[in-house]
Amino acid sequence: MFALSILLLIAAVVLFLVGRGRDTGGWKIGAALSAVAAVLAGVFACVHVVSAYEVGVPVTFGKVGKPITSGVQFKSPFTDVTSFTTRPVDLDLYGKDVVEVRSAQGGVLYADVTIKWAVIPAKAVQLYRLAGSEEAVQERLVVPDSREIIRNVFAKHTSEEGYASAREQIGSEIAALIKERLAPRGIDVTNVNLRNVKPSEKLQDQIDKKIQQEQATERAVEAARTAKAEAERRRIEAEGIARANQILSKSLSDKVLYNQCLEAYREAAKANPVYAVPCGTNANGTPVIVDSTKN
Structure with a gap:
């Protein structure tokens, strides 16, 4: 915008010089309009509007300034402003971005996770220096750190805990570690949702076989328990009959x-x-x- 202002100002000077040696007033009018346009372009070059729920990071000749809040802000025409949204952003790690993890036993699981994060306005300058833009913050900081933490947490649990018995505990542990990792960098993680954990096909086959073996063992234990109970019942019945016969034989005088x-x-x-x-x-x-x- 500032470059346009300079061009319009040059055009105004040229039109004025050309029109000065002529009787027609069209050149002078064009020069005046160009001058007005140059002034307006210069004013707009010195004004920057930061939208609501955004924070701007000004950079002048490579020097990073203090973050600017939402509203109309005046700046140098040589200053570029990079905006970061302060609204929560959803990072969905599922589908083609699903996180492949391994349990403590080596079983492969697929974890669907949604992470809701936002830029901390006071640390926007720090994020700009680390990443450079809002998209880069997610790709360079949030995604790799979150994937690493998710894998590390699942690696401490068994496959059964990962997809069934300890899912809630694992989700809470992942959320706490991601918040702890990203908060010092200027990223506020407001929610981590472990949506689903699915075993791989190989692991699912192993799970099915284990369930079948457990069911067979339970049936064998139940059969043994029933047989033992029946044998005990018969023993008690025989002892009762023998005791009755003994009493009867003593009483038959x-x-x-x-x-x-x-x-x-x-x-x-x-x-x-x-x-x-x-x-x-x-x-x-x-x-x-x-x-x-x-x-």
């Missing part, structure tokens, strides 16, 4: 048997005309009941 014989006679006599040899009178001492209805 001659008087008890004689009494049971009489009870049997009474029950039989109620239904049929019978007579009986007195209980216990035969040679073996066994009661004899005779039915008179049979020959």
Whole structure:
């Protein structure tokens, strides 16, 4: 813009000199318009507008100045201003940018991660010196550091912890380390979301085989437990029967048997005309009941 101002000013001088030796006023009018345009271009060259939620870093002849805030700012026409947004920026590491990691056992996993980061306005000059632009900040600082930390954290956990049991813990550890690494550089990491962890095909096959083996082991243990319980039940039942027989054998005296014989006679006599040899009178001492209805 400043170069345009100089060109317009030169054009105004030329038009004025050419028009001075002529009677027509068109040259003078053109010279005046050029001069006005040159002044306006010079003014615009000294004004820079920093948009809302942005911070500007001025550079004059290679010297970096203090950061300038949003609004209309006056600067030297020889000053270039590089703007950095202070709004959170989403860095999505999935799809073709998915992070390939290895567990402590060597299993390959694929981690989908979204990192939300923003430039700290007070450290915009430091970021400019480290990277040079907002895009370079992400490509040179946020992406490589985040990938390194994600790989290092997963390398401390087993494959099962990585894709299942410890995902929340791993996500929190990654977030804390990324914030700790990038904050001193002027980058505020507001959120780290471990969206998904997927095992590789080879690791998935190993997981499936392990699950099958565990299920087979559980079935064998359950079968053994059931067989042991059944054997214990039968032992207890046999011991009970043996104990009952032992008690019964001790309680069957001659008087008890004689009494049971009489009870049997009474029950039989109620239904049929019978007579009986007195209980216990035969040679073996066994009661004899005779039915008179049979020959």
